[in-house]
Amino acid sequence: MEIIIRPTPEECASIGGRIIANLINGKPNAVLGLATGSTPIPLYSELIRLHKEEGLSFSEVTSFNLDEYIGLSGEHPCSYQFFMDEELFGKIDIKSNSAHIPNGEAQDIQSECLQYEQAIRSSGGIDLQVLGIGSDGHIGFNEPGSSLGSRTRIKTLTGETIEDNARFFDNPDQVPRHCITMGVGTIMDSETVLLFAFGEGKADIISKAVEGPVSAMVPASILQLHPNVKVIVDEAAGSKLANISYYKEVYENKPDWQA
Numbered sequence: 001m002e003i004i005i006r007p008t009p010e011e012c013a014s015i016g017g018r019i020i021a022n023l024i025n026g027k028p029n030a031v032l033g034l035a036t037g038s039t040p041i042p043l044y045s046e047l048i049r050l051h052k053e054e055g056l057s058f059s060e061v062t063s064f065n066l067d068e069y070i071g072l073s074g075e076h077p078c079s080y081q082f083f084m085d086e087e088l089f090g091k092i093d094i095k096s097n098s099a100h101i102p103n104g105e106a107q108d109i110q111s112e113c114l115q116y117e118q119a120i121r122s123s124g125g126i127d128l129q130v131l132g133i134g135s136d137g138h139i140g141f142n143e144p145g146s147s148l149g150s151r152t153r154i155k156t157l158t159g160e161t162i163e164d165n166a167r168f169f170d171n172p173d174q175v176p177r178h179c180i181t182m183g184v185g186t187i188m189d190s191e192t193v194l195l196f197a198f199g200e201g202k203a204d205i206i207s208k209a210v211e212g213p214v215s216a217m218v219p220a221s222i223l224q225l226h227p228n229v230k231v232i233v234d235e236a237a238g239s240k241l242a243n244i245s246y247y248k249e250v251y252e253n254k255p256d257w258q259a
């Protein structure tokens with residue numbers, strides 16, 4: 001794991017934007033795995049800037065979002081489809097039929113999940129997966145206790161996640177209890193993973209995920225077994241890491257060929 005600690009979310013987003021731009025410049029038909037929540041917003045703003053100011057094109061890119069609430073239509077302002085349209089897809093040149101999000105209104109949720117896995121496989125697999133992390137350690141909506149080998153499926157949200165996400169809804173009772181999420185195993189199949197976390201509220205879980213034991217109780221900790229992960233955090237989210245000074249030293253002294 002490479003741990004990158006920068007002073008602000010914007011600086012973290014700029015690093016992420018550069019990595020994604022390099023990927024797309026080398027492989028215009030790259031496959032991106034995308035996330036929702038507050039965390040990826042600075043990254044999406046940076047991608048929009050790169051598109052508008054530097055001509056980065058997403059016209060051949062395919063994307064797969066991690067998850068969607070069950071029971072919300074794509075027009076619902078709290079659906080992840082709506083979020084992605086507002087925060088990214090509507091502002092870049094990605095083709096709408098290349099930007100995939102699980103259908104939370106599918107009649108047959110199980111076959112929707114199987115088809116989603118199949119679509120990822122048919123695209124050639126995810127080149128780069130963007131992740132946030134839940135305060136309970138979830139990635140996607142893989143809550144504590146999720147099988148570390150799981151694939152796209154239905155999950156029940158934990159009370160902690162419902163509470164965390166209630167801020168987007170008028171009241172906590174409106175937060176759907178179920179979702180479709182890529183599995184931990186689906187995420188682990190990605191070629192590269194960028195995990196972002198910002199703010200003091202994420203400091204405890206980042207230290208557990210990065211430096212604690214690998215455990216289904218902290219699903220993000222499985223990333224310790226992935227060969228190509230960058231954990232990009234601001235100072236606040238990185239503040240409880242035991243090896244903080246070492247991570248900073250590594251980043252500041254990267255040999256040119258590696259940077």
Ligand code: PGA
Pocket residue numbers: 036037038039040132133134135138139140
């Ligand atoms: P957040 O959510 O970015 O809104 O903190 C992260 C997550 O739940 O994965």
